[in-house]
Amino acid sequence: MNNERRFFDSDQRIRLGIWGLGRGLTFFNTCKVLNIDVVAGCDFNQHMRDRFAEMNPGAFVTDDAEAFLDADFDAVLLATYCPAHADDAIRCLKVGKHVLSEVTSFHTMAEGVRLMETVEETGKVYNLAENYPFSAANMWLARKWREGLFGELMYAEYEYVHECRTLAYTYIDGQPIQPGNQTHSWRSWLNFHYYNTHSLGPMMHITDLRPTRVTALPATPALAGYILDARDGMGGITPSLINMENGAVVRNLMGATTNDTHQQRIWGTLGSAEMIDGKLRLRLGASGHSPKFEVTPHWDELGELAKNTGHGGGDFWTLYNFARHILEGQPAFFDVYRAADCTSPGILAYRSSIEGGRPLDVPDLRHPKQRDAYRHDDFAQPRFDHRVGLFPADADESLTTQFSLTMRDLVRASTAFRAYRDWKQVLPDMTRSENMLSVIDGLIDVLPRFIEVKQIAEKIITAYPSSVAARVLGEMLELCDETDISHPDFAKRLETERREFQHASI
Numbered sequence: 001m002n003n004e005r006r007f008f009d010s011d012q013r014i015r016l017g018i019w020g021l022g023r024g025l026t027f028f029n030t031c032k033v034l035n036i037d038v039v040a041g042c043d044f045n046q047h048m049r050d051r052f053a054e055m056n057p058g059a060f061v062t063d064d065a066e067a068f069l070d071a072d073f074d075a076v077l078l079a080t081y082c083p084a085h086a087d088d089a090i091r092c093l094k095v096g097k098h099v100l101s102e103v104t105s106f107h108t109m110a111e112g113v114r115l116m117e118t119v120e121e122t123g124k125v126y127n128l129a130e131n132y133p134f135s136a137a138n139m140w141l142a143r144k145w146r147e148g149l150f151g152e153l154m155y156a157e158y159e160y161v162h163e164c165r166t167l168a169y170t171y172i173d174g175q176p177i178q179p180g181n182q183t184h185s186w187r188s189w190l191n192f193h194y195y196n197t198h199s200l201g202p203m204m205h206i207t208d209l210r211p212t213r214v215t216a217l218p219a220t221p222a223l224a225g226y227i228l229d230a231r232d233g234m235g236g237i238t239p240s241l242i243n244m245e246n247g248a249v250v251r252n253l254m255g256a257t258t259n260d261t262h263q264q265r266i267w268g269t270l271g272s273a274e275m276i277d278g279k280l281r282l283r284l285g286a287s288g289h290s291p292k293f294e295v296t297p298h299w300d301e302l303g304e305l306a307k308n309t310g311h312g313g314g315d316f317w318t319l320y321n322f323a324r325h326i327l328e329g330q331p332a333f334f335d336v337y338r339a340a341d342c343t344s345p346g347i348l349a350y351r352s353s354i355e356g357g358r359p360l361d362v363p364d365l366r367h368p369k370q371r372d373a374y375r376h377d378d379f380a381q382p383r384f385d386h387r388v389g390l391f392p393a394d395a396d397e398s399l400t401t402q403f404s405l406t407m408r409d410l411v412r413a414s415t416a417f418r419a420y421r422d423w424k425q426v427l428p429d430m431t432r433s434e435n436m437l438s439v440i441d442g443l444i445d446v447l448p449r450f451i452e453v454k455q456i457a458e459k460i461i462t463a464y465p466s467s468v469a470a471r472v473l474g475e476m477l478e479l480c481d482e483t484d485i486s487h488p489d490f491a492k493r494l495e496t497e498r499r500e501f502q503h504a505s506i
Helices: 023-031 046-055 065-070 082-094 109-122 136-146 197-207 311-328 336-354 368-374 403-425 433-463 468-478 490-505
Strands: 014-019 036-042 060-062 075-078 098-101 126-128 153-161 211-215 237-244 249-255 264-268 271-276 279-284 292-295
Touching: 014 023, 014 065, 014 311, 023 036, 023 046, 023 311, 036 046, 036 065, 046 060, 060 065, 065 082, 075 082, 082 098, 082 109, 098 311, 109 336, 109 368, 126 311, 126 336, 136 197, 136 279, 136 311, 153 197, 197 249, 197 264, 197 336, 211 336, 237 336, 403 433, 403 468, 433 468, 433 490
Parallel strands: 014 036, 014 075, 036 060, 075 098, 098 126, 153 249
Antiparallel strands: 153 264, 211 237, 237 249, 264 271, 271 279, 279 292
């Protein structure tokens, strides 16, 4: 990046504090070119504070939120735990700091009302750091949509399906939760309906429409190794149907399945577009059988800088829009009002799902009368107690504190073994049988650790068979239920098999 380039009609520098040094630090390099100086950091994790201090010599760093907020800086990049975002943002705003908040904006509708009114009362800038709309393809679609190329929105399908099982047992940097007899504060239990903005946000940005009604049917099958069942936790699929203000319908799909996918399809009255496996195809001509071709989306201005940052360029644009909002007064798309439009349907979709799919209106919190209806609405998903929910109170900590590390590595190892076993079943039908080499290599890499964690998992299960920890460990072991994996000859047979595949592919 060219640090000499001028992005704004201002020489003012924004002094930024980062609250939450896991996800928060991924923005660090982008800040340097956007009139932003990172001068303070806050996190309760020592290893994250140490990394921040190494990257920012001379910056103030602390685990004390009060001391952090008392420090001299202008704005906060808020990357604390998801259900705490609203209250943390309100604290920042009330001490005079602008806020760029990670998703989502709030966890209850009452929090949404309080957040919006605090932004209005303080006059400070609040942006939601929703980054998925700002890929090259989505920004190109937004430009063409607003030029009228696609007509009026009829229907859309947007997906953020992400199986992030290990993050229930680790921090975002992959380090196991400490102490090891606990789970992650929110990724271990939050229902995926709440995490809805990465799929809904792009569609809102492209069409400039707001959601008005949502319904969601309950889906109960779940993947192994998640703390809660699919109805309440993160281990299942969470589709919802959303009416937009023009009467169109959107299928908003989040969840964890056996196929991560970020596909998107959007239909207008004059044309349609689909982003499948990274390729953007359009059908233009106002007909279902009009010509359909692939296009190469071109970046907006500054795109060459953006493409080298995180999330396909999205991290650059969220920071750029935030800085421009502060320095030039030009509102970002995801100000507090659209942040509420984007966050509310997730909360209401979860409520709809536990009520059997009852349709619920999405309020427009810009209007005081609609705010009043939700001012005291504290409905929220029940929380799993991540500190004491895994084991009985008198459990032996010398054993139980091995849980988070064991579970992290068991998830990786058991799924590697399952991939090996299941792909062998369809090997004769694989289009490229040499791809089996990467599957075998994946198992070889984790096999020594697999044998170690399998033994620890079995000890924990034997000691506390009725515990939540025993259940999730047992579910992962069931994925690899073949007895010969611990046999001394198994590793040798795997190496022999690898050599045979390598020789056959030459």
